Amino acid sequence: MSLKSIISIVGLTLAAVPQFSEATTYTGISDRFKTEFHKQLKANNVPGGAFVIVKDDKIIKLSTYGKRKIGGDLNVNADTVFRLASVSKTFAGTLATMLVQEGKFSWEEPVNKYVPDFTLAGPTAGKDINLGHVIGQSTGLMPNSYDNIINANGKLEKIIPKFSKLTPMCTPGKCYSYQNIAFSLIQEPIEETTGKSYETLINERIFTPLKMTSASLGIDNFLTTKNRAEPHVKTKSGFRQVTVKPNYYQLAPAAGVNASISDISKWLMANMGNRPDVLSPILLSDITEPGVRTRKELRRRDWREHLDNAHYGKGWRVYDFNGKELIYHAGWVAGYVAEVAYSPELNVGMAILLNGESRVIAELGSQFWSDVFEQYEKSHKG
Incomplete structure (x- = not known):
C-alpha cells in the first residue's frame, strides 16, 4: 500500500486543494455529454443504451436511449438490466x-x-x-x-x-x-x-447492502428479468438481435453479472468511498493498488492519446489519464458493451451500458474524461 493511500485512509490531508465541485461546471459537462451520447448512438444506429454520471454520493446526470430490442415498443429506462460482461471482474476482485x-x-x-x-x-x-x-x-x-x-x-x-x-x-x-x-x-x-455459493456471497456482501435491487448473477436470473435489454450484434446491414448466449455465464467471476444503470450508480458511489460500511477505505485502496503494467492498454484507439501509463489492480484497471489516476474497466460479450470508471481525486464517476456492439462507447468514454480533467485543470490554474 502506498504512503499516499495510508495517509488518505487515516483521514489526513496531504495539501490544501481547492474543491472542484461547482454545480455549474458539472451541469455543463453533463449536459454536453448527454447531447453527445444521444447524437452518437443515433448516428451509429445503436439499439439502446444508458449512462450515468455521479459526484460524491449523488447522481449528476442519468439518461437512457432507444429500445430494449430492435423493432420493440419498450424503451430502455433507468432500471433496464444489461449484461456487464467483464465489468463483472470488478465485483469478483472486491469480493475476493x-x-x-x-x-x-x-x-x-x-x-x-x-x-x-x-x-x-x-x-x-x-x-x-x-x-x-x-x-x-x-x-x-x-x-x-x-x-x-x-x-x-x-x-x-x-x-x-x-x-x-x-x-x-x-x-x-x-x-x-x-x-x-x-x-x-x-x-x-x-x-x-x-461454505457459500459465489452467487449467495455476491448478493449478501455487495448487491443487498448497496440496494442494487435489479442486479443479479447468471443467465437464469437474466432471462427471468422482464425489464432487460436484448443483445444485438453489428452486421453489414446493421444491427441484428441475437439470443443470449450461456457460454460466458459459466465464468461467473469474469462475466456473470447483470445490472441496470441505476445499480451501477450505486456501485460507483461505493467504490468512490461513499459506502465505507460496505467497501472500507482499506479495501478500496487494496483493489486499486497498481499491479502488473498493462502496456497493451496504452495502444487503445480513442484512449491512447490520453494514457501515460496503465496497470491492473484486483479486478480494476488503473490508468494514468493525462496525469490523473482513473480507475476503469470495460466489458464486451456478444451483443453488449459496458464501461465503468471513476476518478478518486475528483470523486466523479461515469458508466455507459449498450445493448449493441459499438466502438462509440470508447469514443464517448475517453472524451468525457478528457473534458472532466481539462475543466479541472482550468479551474485550478493560478
Whole structure:
C-alpha cells in the first residue's frame, strides 16, 4: 500500500486543494455529454443504451436511449438490466479481497490447492501460479487462454484439464496476461473457504447492502428479468438481435453479472468511498493498488492519446489519464458493451451500458474524461 493511500485512509490531508465541485461546471459537462451520447448512438444506429454520471454520493446526470430490442415498443429506462460482461471482474476482485482481508485465504496460495485439475506443462506444473496472479491478471499464460472454446460453447469442466498443455510465456507475476477462464478460478477458494455459493456471497456482501435491487448473477436470473435489454450484434446491414448466449455465464467471476444503470450508480458511489460500511477505505485502496503494467492498454484507439501509463489492480484497471489516476474497466460479450470508471481525486464517476456492439462507447468514454480533467485543470490554474 502506498504512503499516499495510508495517509488518505487515516483521514489526513496531504495539501490544501481547492474543491472542484461547482454545480455549474458539472451541469455543463453533463449536459454536453448527454447531447453527445444521444447524437452518437443515433448516428451509429445503436439499439439502446444508458449512462450515468455521479459526484460524491449523488447522481449528476442519468439518461437512457432507444429500445430494449430492435423493432420493440419498450424503451430502455433507468432500471433496464444489461449484461456487464467483464465489468463483472470488478465485483469478483472486491469480493475476493474482502475474504483475503478477513483471513479466509491468501493471495500466496497456489491455484491448484483449490483446483487440482489446473496444471501446466513444465517442471512446476503450475504450482507457482497463485491466487494473487489470478485476480491480478499476471498468471503469465497466453492472453485469453482457451476463450475460443468458451466462444464455441465448450464446457468449463472439460477446458480446465487442457491447461496441462500450456507453458507460461513469462514468470507469473512479471507480465500482463488477461484471462477469463483462469480469472474465474477464484470462485473455488471463495466457495470452499466460506461454505457459500459465489452467487449467495455476491448478493449478501455487495448487491443487498448497496440496494442494487435489479442486479443479479447468471443467465437464469437474466432471462427471468422482464425489464432487460436484448443483445444485438453489428452486421453489414446493421444491427441484428441475437439470443443470449450461456457460454460466458459459466465464468461467473469474469462475466456473470447483470445490472441496470441505476445499480451501477450505486456501485460507483461505493467504490468512490461513499459506502465505507460496505467497501472500507482499506479495501478500496487494496483493489486499486497498481499491479502488473498493462502496456497493451496504452495502444487503445480513442484512449491512447490520453494514457501515460496503465496497470491492473484486483479486478480494476488503473490508468494514468493525462496525469490523473482513473480507475476503469470495460466489458464486451456478444451483443453488449459496458464501461465503468471513476476518478478518486475528483470523486466523479461515469458508466455507459449498450445493448449493441459499438466502438462509440470508447469514443464517448475517453472524451468525457478528457473534458472532466481539462475543466479541472482550468479551474485550478493560478
